[in-house]
Amino acid sequence: MTVTLPESPGLLAPALTSTPARPARRRGVRPGLVVAGAYLALVLLAAAWPELIAPGDPLAADPLRVLAPPDATHWFGTDHLGRDVWTRVVHGARHSLAIGAAATGIAVTAGVLVGLLAGLAHRLADEALSRSLDALSAFPMLLLALLFIAIVGPGTASLTIAIGIALLPHLARVVRAQTLLVRRAGYVEQAVAFGLSRPRLVLRHVLPNVVGPIPVLAVIGLGDAILAASGLSFLGMGPQPPSPEWGAMLSEGRNYLRVAWWGTILPGVAVTLTVISLTVLGRRLQRRFDGRED
């Protein structure tokens, strides 16, 4: 295999480059992880039952209170139509999370299939698949998504699929590399001595070890997907107004940035904190998986 294109994709790279040389971190609960976990729990709660946290209607406009700064009644202030930003951010969690999760689901499912196929296939088939993945990842992620949207039109569904496709090559390559690694591992060689047939060998020793790190990749991939989704809906390619999706809120609020920073910055902070928490959690999972901890 040539090294034309990087084996390890960027944001996923820290997750991949396992560093056995690095000493194991100290045990015990770290505050960062607790905060990240608590925040993610809150976001999940907001996505499942937004009414519990913000009982109001995210679409209800109050023309008398437009662009009001944060106070006791409107924790995050109001936007240009007098809608409560806190309520919209809470209700927006569902949209943003759903898009991210669905896109990650698409990317992981397809990526695992393609990666496994390439890793287990004959050399020529592997070469063809790998080159196609190389070509696919030659298109910048955002442009690939834009291209897809140009073909099928904007909207939540096309946005989701577009991000899924854009994330696919990286995941597929990771899975392929992992498959090759496992295939050549000593324990797979050794398993020949147990008289296992090839299908059973693949099922018992290859697949489980390839699939093992995928939850980790999915968690980190989810962060990437949410980030990409916010960018695309900021450009107006995602859910259309008045949907309270985080990226769309950012886009709308931007026009009033001079007079009402809260309409833009606060939804943005929601996105950032979600992605940070996912990254922290993903790295923790990664370390556990590498056996560097516990």
Added chain:
Amino acid sequence: MSGATLRPVLRRVAAGLLVLWIAATAAYLALLAAPGDIVDSIVGEGPDTPEIRAEIMREWGLDRPALVQYLDYLWRLAGGDLGRSYLLQRPVAEVIGEQVGPTFTLAAAAAALGVLLALLAALTTAGPRRPWLRRGVSTVELVLVSTPAFLIGIVLLSVLSFRFGLFPVSGDQGLAALVLPAVTLALPIAGLLAQVLRDSLDRALEEPFVLTARARGVVERVVLLRHVLRHALLPVVTLAGWQFSLLIGSTIIVEQVFGRPGLGQVVLNAVTSGDMPVVLAVVTLSAAVYVAVNTLADLAYLLVDPRLRRS
């Protein structure tokens, strides 16, 4: 360069061309997959008669066999002809050519700044020295990597331009207008690069040859720059490609935040109006630059690591 070292170079260039060909073909297929008839798109709101349609078919070469059209497309692409815009009825190369300048300037400035910041952050915090600084810098990096680029831009804009009036709010006049967008783009790149670079610096610091160098009485700073950094750069060079596609994506968005002219505006207009040749041209162009950047990165690998020079 001897024949033996030339071969791996040629192999990498060939691999790059192969990827480029697949990418161009994929773009062509995307054009075919676009909904609606191509002729419809070209006709648009204009007069629509069978004669005009036939004229368009002939003029755009749509009456020829599919394979001929495909080969013709590849041939023109190789010659730098990116097709004609449906919407503007002008060669795409011209449309893009007008706008590529500001985008390139911005991307290049951001890339240079990002690499510089990453080097600075990683070199000062690698290894077991200064654990507090290290923890602080790592946290900042995590935040930068996890924040949407446009949000960084918006924050910078509202603080530095709106509040303090230090920089122009929009436009592309002069260096001052370049500062904020470039910083905006550079920060996430620096965050990601610094994380990876520090990780690989840490690993290189554990290598036995570092101990040997220290045992020669070499100053720690020189050990870091002369021995460790070169090893640590290798995995970072590999990241260049991903960094690049990240950069292109964020450039398009950040151009919108700062109201800068450039490819971002061109491609967004094309996407909303379904002007496929323009979208595809921008996409193909960035794929080409991506392949070029990666091939260069590979060649840089060869330059830095003598172990790879044998084919």
Added chain:
Amino acid sequence: MAGPLVDVADLHVDFAAPGGRTVAAVRGVDLTVEAGECVAIVGESGSGKSVTARTLVGLAGPTATVRAARLDLAGVDVRGHRPRDWRRIRGRVAGLVLQDALVSLDPLRTVGAEIDEVLRTHDIASRRERPARVTRLLTEVHVPEPELRARQYPHQLSGGLRQRALIASAIAGEPSLLIADEPTTALDVTVQAQVLRLLAERRAAGSALLLISHDLAVVARLADRVLVMRAGEVVEQGPPRQLLHAPRHPYTRQLLDAVPSASSRGRRLATPARLSVECTVPALRRIALPTRTAAADDPVIEADGLVKRYGSREVVRGVSITVGRGETVGLVGESGSGKTTVAQLLFGLLPADAGTVRFAGQPWSGVPERRRRPLRRRLQLISQDPLGSFDPRYRVERIVAENLDRPAGRAQRRDRVAELLDRVGLGPDVLDRHPRQLSGGQRQRVAIARAIACRPALIICDEPVSALDVSVQAHVLDLLADIQAADGTALLFISHDLGVVHHLSDRVLVMHDGAVVEQGPVGDVFTHPRHDYTRSLLAALPTLTAVG
């Protein structure tokens, strides 16, 4: 200079470990090295020997705390030295040579640049003079074509040349002390002999030497004094002759008994600690291994004319080999001799380009894996890296159980595994452990338990003990001998270590450049070698008996 070059008293080195604990790596070591003297520190892994050596150049590591009653280098108290002070010592007063120059020299820089770095750092010669100095240094360590070599990268040099280049860089600053930490460990015996000769030359030229090694035999011929370290303490020291022939400390005795060689044939290598304490006469500590019957005329595996090519390169060139029922056959060779490839051909992991293999009377090569499968479990493989041969998700019970006849009930299966573990000397407490949590010796025992679970006719052992400390190696070798005697299993024992092969094998094959150059009963081959290569191997072998 008046006092000794190195004068250390009551040296303690502690390392900060995770969780705020400290680990005492060196506990109260006294060490002196006179100018021009050669002192060796011998010990197993974790004995603190390397830490002691590195402390002398201030490189014990950032988490280390060093305390000493006296720590003098060339008459200067170095306690409380700051980095700048240390830099004047490193390379100038003491040079350091580590094991395996492939990673101890910067792989991205030329050999010449690495040597030049010392001259540059200490301002030893002007920029113009330095290239000539580098050439002269390379010549001094007997590197042929020094100008050419100086321009090459470490990976372009052979192991022996690389190690010499590393020594050249360590002596470039003309230090009065050369510290060599396992300088020959990764090298083949013939190359090892050359490097040892070079070190002896340095000493003859007036340099003091501090040798660190796990191998008594390697340092015995060179050292004036040997210190034996265990768990951070020096348990015994003296001239090598005294240490080898009249060891006073039981640990030294154990260590000596554990070394496999011609004279250890037929006896256990691992002596119970009680015996080592009580018996000072070696003969009284000897416990015979159980006797076994071997039938060389009843072959388990027969290979004829095996050839394996990679591209145009023939790595195995017409190797024929048979192993009889219950027999132990040794296959020795240096790295790159093709011995591991032979193992893979016999095991059926690789298809041979020519030649045939028959196993248990059946055709084994050239048949589809489907036909081999019924016989698979009669042939087992034990590799150098047991951890890599275990599925990382599995615990010990499942690892061993995988090779058991199934289906048995859960409880029954667990009992069977516990029984097997007991046979290899492991308690039932490891059943639920992860192999990662086991020591190297324990892991290799698990691998053996797994291999014998299906009562194979032949076990191919590929360097099974080369990653182990000598006392652990002794236990594993004893264990293999016991199992063989009890089960009548044949062993094909592949090793670079002539001592191990001599200790264990009935017959031996010597491989060189992909071909078997000599074979026969182990006593004949090793005492009356007919082939030049075998002779050079044996001549290069450092032995304990050669001293004194």
